[in-house]
Amino acid sequence: MTVYTSQAPHEGAEWCFPLAAAGGVARERGADYDRRWLVVDGDGRWLSRADCPRLQEIEVELRLGYLVLRAPGMLRLDIPLDVIEDDDSVRRTVTVGAQAVDAVDEGDLAAAWLTGFLERPCRLAKVHPEAPPVAWPD
Numbered sequence: 213m214t215v216y217t218s219q220a221p222h223e224g225a226e227w228c229f230p231l232a233a234a235g236g237v238a239r240e241r242g243a244d245y246d247r248r249w250l251v252v253d254g255d256g257r258w259l260s261r262a263d264c265p266r267l268q269e270i271e272v273e274l275r276l277g278y279l280v281l282r283a284p285g286m287l288r289l290d291i292p293l294d295v296i297e298d299d300d301s302v303r304r305t306v307t308v309g310a311q312a313v314d315a316v317d318e319g320d321l322a323a324a325w326l327t328g329f330l331e332r333p334c335r336l337a338k339v340h341p342e343a344p345p346v347a348w349p350d
Contacts, residue, residue, distance in 0.1 A: 230279055231336075232348070233261045234270040242274050245293065247339070247348065249279060249318070251326055254333045256306040260349070266330050283329045291318055297340055306337050314343040 227236030228246035239246075251259045251267060261267050273280040278290040297303075297316050306315045315337040317323075322336035339346060 229272070230274060231267075231270065231272050231281065233259065233264075233267040234281070235268065235272045237272055237274055245274060245279070247346065249291070249336060249338050250306070250308070250315075251330070251334050252306045252315075252337050254335075256304060256335075256337075258306060258308040259330075259334060264330055264332070264334075270329070281325070286325065286329050289322060289325045291322060291336070297342075303340065304337060308346050309349040311347050313346055314340040316340055 226239040228239045228242045229236045230242050230245040230248055232247040232250040234251075236242075251264070253259055253263075259267065269283055271282040273282070274293065277293050279293055281289040281291070302317045302319070304315050304317050305312050307313065318336040318338055323334065326334050326336055
């Protein structure tokens with residue numbers, strides 16, 4: 213399993229990435245949420261920065277119980293961090309590399325926001341809390 217890390221603006225602080233392939237947050241603030249969310253295309257395949265370079269323009273913040281997404285020209289999008297995942301109607305299987313991952317679709321509003329910014333059909337998915345660890349490609 214690969215962990216995407218980099219040096220934070222202040223020396224020695226590592227980053228984590230609550231939204232895989234988007235902007236990071238200081239690890240001490242977001243370690244429990246590292247790569248919990250991902251953007252998938254219309255076929256349910258994970259979009260990496262190589263697939264969609266604009267992902268790196270999305271700023272991520274964890275604030276007051278929400279994953280907060282900001283991007284140039286877009287209104288802020290707030291997604292609740294900890295929701296009891298008991299609605300099977302929003303569960304999906306998405307693909308990360310060759311791995312099938314049990315995930316939860318975050319809904320039409322998040323999909324519209326991402327589709328508008330990334331200029332391609334996509335959805336926001338959250339790795340289901342009971343899913344096995346994801347083997348993220350290098």
